[in-house]
Amino acid sequence: MQDPSTLASRSPRAVILIDLDCFYAQCEHVRDPALSTTTPVGIQQKNIIVTANYAARLRGVGKLMLVHDALRACPDLAIRNGEDLTHYRAYSKQIWATLRAHFPAPCAIERLGLDEFFIDVTDAPVHPDSETGQLPGDCHAVGDLAGDDLLAVEALVSASWWAHTARHHILTECGFTTSAGIGPSKLAAKLVSSLHKPNLQTVIAPAMVAVYVAGLPFRAIPGLGSSVRKALREHFPTITDSTTVADLTTLLPTAAAWARIAGARVGPTLAALCRGIDSSLVIDTPTTPTQLSVEDAFASPTPSITDLESRLFTLLQSVLARFDTELGAPAVPKSLRVTIRTRSSGFKRTSASAPVVGGLRWRADENAVLRVARGLLRKLVAGGVGGAVDVGDVNLINVALVHFDVPSSSTAAGAAQPTLLAQWARAGPRAAVLDGGGETTGPVHDRAARARLDLNDIAARIRPDLHDDDDVLVLVEHDDAADRMAILMACPFCAASVAPWSWDVHMVAHDADDNID
DNA sequence: CTGGATGAG
């Protein structure tokens, strides 16, 4: 069977990574313009400085440095507390909105953390300023662009100009400087983005990617974290911090060799990344996250379980408030999760979760939610290794709302269904889009891949349950404006074209019609 | 489905 995502990713892409320079510190400068960029600024969370502006870095303040050490290196460090991420989230969202406005579909925009954004500009128009073939003045290059494949070079020169204008928009509309990497893949864009910073950008020639990656220290490979590093050192004691990707490739020449060290899933991926190969696509980050959590770490022991509960309730208030202000009406969290961390466990986390029966109406029944949260906490504190966790041993609590969903046919309230359907109808032709994984997000870019897609295959992927039903007609249409394949299903009752994800609610609406009759 | 491990910024 053809794998559409593989086919789509085979065509050369043009990917930008925009990286906000020392994001938290810049947020403080933007919020308080009187704060000079020449004064060293550090952002404090508990007893560490998590990041610092460039003035502070020049004075020896590093990331995740103890406050004590930072002040010793730089006694006049201006310290801002960054434990509350609210305004950092707000700036991040503003920057995302700016990028979205200037890079509409079919350009995908994927957020990584609060301060990095991948943009796929493969299908963007050729940038007007790229016609001379020159790069923007603030754009460095890795490798000889002129010597590379002609079409790929045109795409990357244009992409470099798009990165330049994106950064210009972020600066003039939001007030933030950025660095950027431009390349034929997410991997390439990411790895060169930090070569020239702050406030500069770097493009890499496609033919140079493998060579460039080979020369990097092996820990630069994204996805190669502390666990894999530990396994590598155990198998190969000669490995040090200065071991390069090329050295590793000599030790582990095949995907199978990698799989033995890092597992069947991660291993082959790392093997490919080490050769500069990354076929992953930029995926639009959804507006609704999969979880929303608030946590607090505390150094001094909590005296009693009541005090622990008091902390828990404060966090719960905070996460509920966040839900109200940040998430749209259709989102409903289905579960509540409480996580604690103890010193004696070596700072490991343990969690417990439970369904939230009240769903949407917890404002009216907050006590019930509080009781659920307290029950989860008691379960964790009672479930310690020796039978019970010492309350004073707990040094972090996290409360999370998880598994958001839109209300569907499973919710009983019949009156609410037509309203929901009306909302989706108003949202217009945001039809399902095939990404090859059977899900309904992301474009299929490669025209040849589209031509090979088999209709039955598509139907089976999108809604295997309905595909067995002969009455359902599946339509595949090309939306020329958006340059996407839309998969729609014809409703046998009203002849409407319905997106697969709204099918169930559509049917419930018809059921409601029947009941009125 | 729940809970842990891992990795990202």
Next chain:
DNA sequence: CATTCTCATCCAG
């Protein structure tokens, strides 16, 4: 080594 305060994905039970 993680340390902060998050978020996502994968996997075993």
